Amino acid sequence: MxxxxxxxxxxxxxxxHNEQFFRRTQERFAAMLAGQADEGVIAQGLLEAERRNLSAYGFGIKGFTLSMIETAIEVTKGQVSAATIAEILDAGRQMLSHPxxxxxxxxxxxxxxxxxxxxxxxxxxxxxxxxxxxxxxxxxxxxxxxxxxxxxxxxxxxxxxxxxxxxxxxxxxxxxxxxxxxxxxxxxxxxxxxxxxxxxxxxxxxxxxxxxxxxxxxxxxxxxxxxxxxxx
Structure with a gap:
């Protein structure tokens, strides 16, 4: 038997492959906010947002994208531009269509x-x-x-x-x-x-x-x- x-x-x-696309997008996200905060602060803020949001958004790219937007708002103290929000959303859409x-x-x-x-x-x-x-x-x-x-x-x-x-x-x-x-x-x-x-x-x-x-x-x-x- x-x-x-x-x-x-x-x-x-x-x-x-999957995680590598998240890492590339996180690097792109840090570059968007480079003038607002240190890369380590941005990364830690994003990780905390992801952990906080798992019970609401679940796992995956959509939750990750929403967590990036939330982090951008927090890092910039509410001053993040509409253009940056649009770029974050575009980064999420690109992840959803990667080969x-x-x-x-x-x-x-x-x-x-x-x-x-x-x-x-x-x-x-x-x-x-x-x-x-x-x-x-x-x-x-x-x-x-x-x-x-x-x-x-x-x-x-x-x-x-x-x-x-x-x-x-x-x-x-x-x-x-x-x-x-x-x-x-x-x-x-x-x-x-x-x-x-x-x-x-x-x-x-x-x-x-x-x-x-x-x-x-x-x-x-x-x-x-x-x-x-x-x-x-």
Whole structure:
């Protein structure tokens, strides 16, 4: 009997690049306000606005754009120009239309395990943007189900893996975020495989577990089939 029959995959920075677009836009945003405040002050203000606004706006580009506008108002003490607000909105629109760039080893890994396991895409963020990226990626046909959720907790994974698989105990979640992909999936009773990305959002940082038997660390997604073979 296989120990794992269902595999969940995160999308952003696991299947395709994402955080790098936020970082480029944040640099552009800092340049817009360069005459108003130090870059570090702007970055810290934006991070605090994002943290404060998560419960209202959720994850994704639209919430990020609104947080930039809020930060611009705070940094300039209400004196931000309409032209700067328009530039912020334009930066957000550009992010929502950026081409999807698939990460290395993704397609061949999905091809090698599709059919042998139930594959479920589990991603958080804006519904329209995530659907757009999945459609443009050309990867949709590999997945037996797609779940776009507001956030990722142990309860989220327990519910999804019960719906689309044999329960969390026979499921593995694969992703770049220890905080939202790996640790809550293990807490739900499943397996977690961490595939690090060059960039990680500051609010998604977490320490790697030292002694969890259901935790696996991968150098890249290409190592997943070999890990799965050890669990057969």
């Amino acid at each position: 296989r120990q794992v029959t269902t595999i969940g995959f995160d999308a952003d920075d696991t299947l395709w 999807v760039e698939i990460l290395p080893h993704v397609r061949e890994t999905l091809e090698s395990i599709a059919g042998a396991y139930r594959l479920v895409l589990i991603t958080k963020g804006d519904l329209f943007d995530q659907e757009r990226k999945l459609a443009q990626s050309g990867l949709a046909d590999f997945f037996d189900a797609v779940e776009i959720v507001s956030d990722k907790h142990a309860e989220t994974y327990a519910r999804i893996f019960a719906r689309h698989g044999d329960g969390p105990a026979k499921s593995m979640m694969v992703g770049n975020s220890l905080k939202s992909d790996v640790l809550p999936a293990i807490e739900a009773g499943g397996w977690g495989a961490h595939v690090p990305h060059t960039f990680t959002w500051a609010l998604d940082h977490a320490d790697a577990p030292a002694d969890l038997p259901r935790f696996r660390q991968l150098a890249d997604l290409g190592g997943l089939p070999a890990v799965l073979a050890t669990l057969d």
